[in-house]
Amino acid sequence: MSCKVILSKEISSSYREELKATIKSRGIKPKLVGFLANEDPSAIKYAESTSKTCEETGVVFELRKCDKEQLEDQIIEANDDDSIHGIMVYYPVFGDRQDQYLQNVVSVSKDVEGLCHKYIYNMYHNKRFLDEKQTMKCILPCTPLAIVKVLEYIGVYNAVLPYGNRLHGRVITIINRSEIVGRPLAALLANDGGKVYSVDINNVQEFHRGTGLKLKRHEVRDTNLKIEEILPVSDVVVTGVPTPSYKVPTGSLRDGVIAINFSAFKNFEDNIKEKASIYVPAIGKVTIAMLERNLLRLYDYYNCQSS
Ligand code: NAD
Known part of the structure; x- marks a missing residue:
């Protein structure tokens, strides 16, 4: 058997190292908030891994557990909070079109998962930059x-x-x-x-x-x-x-x-x-590394360009 098994840890390691070095050298504290409004074991595991990886790379991660009926208001509050640079939601929440609605409640400037209409539209239309000068690459779903x-x-x-x-x-x-x-x-x-x-x-x-x-x-x-x-x-x-x-x-x-x-x-x-x-x-x-990479992009694009 000559099959090579490649683990995600190996693939993600260069991204994690780069993120860690960038955050350290720039002395920044990008903050990601994750909303957990379900009891899905995969979502809970994903949230735990996100928390661990963020800690290793220097991203501040806060998990907010809430009732699904309160989720929309909580997202809006996080959209307006300047200390938060990225927001993610562990889906499924309602498991239907309401989840798509929630993906668009998250501010475009904080959508680390790349699931809002603007980013998805750009992706399907093969539009790779957010600006005419082609300095800001589009955020892609992680x-x-x-x-x-x-x-x-x-x-x-x-x-x-x-x-x-x-x-x-x-x-x-x-x-x-x-x-x-x-x-x-x-x-x-x-x-x-x-x-x-x-x-x-x-x-x-x-x-x-x-x-x-x-x-x-x-x-x-x-x-x-x-x-x-x-x-x-x-x-x-x-x-x-x-x-x-x-x-x-x-x-x-x-x-x-x-x-x-x-x-x-x-x-x-x-x-x-x-x-x-x-x-x-x-x-x-690798998914979590991409989540953090999107967070840093959003941090630079919209939130703290002067820092
Ligand atoms: P989903 O239920 O929304 O979609 C499942 C897809 O599989 C559908 O397109 C469905 O038609 C198809 N499918 C189901 N049974 C099939 C069959 N017998 N033959 C062919 N196609 C079939 O699920 P999802 O949100 O896309 O998640 C899928 C899996 O991926 C889950 O196990 C989830 O935990 C995992 N996931 C992993 C990551 C990661 O980063 N590792 C991220 C998201 C989801």
């Missing part, structure tokens, strides 16, 4: 961004190609099309030149920029393809199915596939290492 960083780390992004086209020729399957992770990730990877098969419980869609990347931003089409047809032709398979029983059949995967799991459950079978060239079993630490 879990999809973390997966981009994982793909960069393991060399799926081809640095010889121009920025923006570095996934040209790669075929990537993403099994998850949630609005928080799977769909934005498919769009990001297709905008970067990849051919992406996006799988959800209902169907397979293809996200791409056309032959020779002739389109400026991705387009999407429904397909009649079955997952068994796309797995053997995929260079990379990214999974995020939130059920313990779901397993990608190793037998259907291409020899040498790159397998990345972001679900809280192991979506690959135990024998994945017999087929994969690289296996990334979890990405949580």
Whole structure:
């Protein structure tokens, strides 16, 4: 077996070191507030890891537990508090469209998760900067961004190609099309030149920029393809199915596939290492590093430009 298993700690370490050094050398105290209004064990675990990583890197992190009915008012209060530079909410709260509403209650200037309409719109439209002079990069949703960083780390992004086209020729399957992770990730990877098969419980869609990347931003089409047809032709398979029983059949995967799991459950079978060239079993630490990176960007863009 020649599979290389890469842990998220390894991938995130250079980002954590850079964050730590920047915060220390500039003598700043960026503050992140996380709102926990549910009892979801994954959310609680995520909040604990965020707290630990923030402490290590020098970010001030405050977890505020509240009743979901009070959450909106609490977010508004945090929006108006100049001592807070970033706000995040542990979803799901209501588990429906009300969560989307709450994502837009968070001020654009404090949205470390990159989930408000402005950032999501820019991402889908492949608009990479917030200003005309192209000095302020857009904030990207942190879990999809973390997966981009994982793909960069393991060399799926081809640095010889121009920025923006570095996934040209790669075929990537993403099994998850949630609005928080799977769909934005498919769009990001297709905008970067990849051919992406996006799988959800209902169907397979293809996200791409056309032959020779002739389109400026991705387009999407429904397909009649079955997952068994796309797995053997995929260079990379990214999974995020939130059920313990779901397993990608190793037998259907291409020899040498790159397998990345972001679900809280192991979506690959135990024998994945017999087929994969690289296996990334979890990405949580990279997500938190991206959260902190977004926080520092927002700190500079909107909050404390004079400090
Ligand atoms: P979700 O419930 O919103 O979405 C699940 C997606 O999986 C949907 O698109 C659904 O259609 C698809 N799906 C479900 N069963 C399927 C099947 N049998 N075949 C194909 N597709 C199927 O969940 P979510 O918010 O996207 O989270 C998914 C998982 O990722 C969870 O385990 C969550 O804890 C984890 N997560 C991890 C991070 C991280 O940074 N590590 C961040 C966010 C979410």
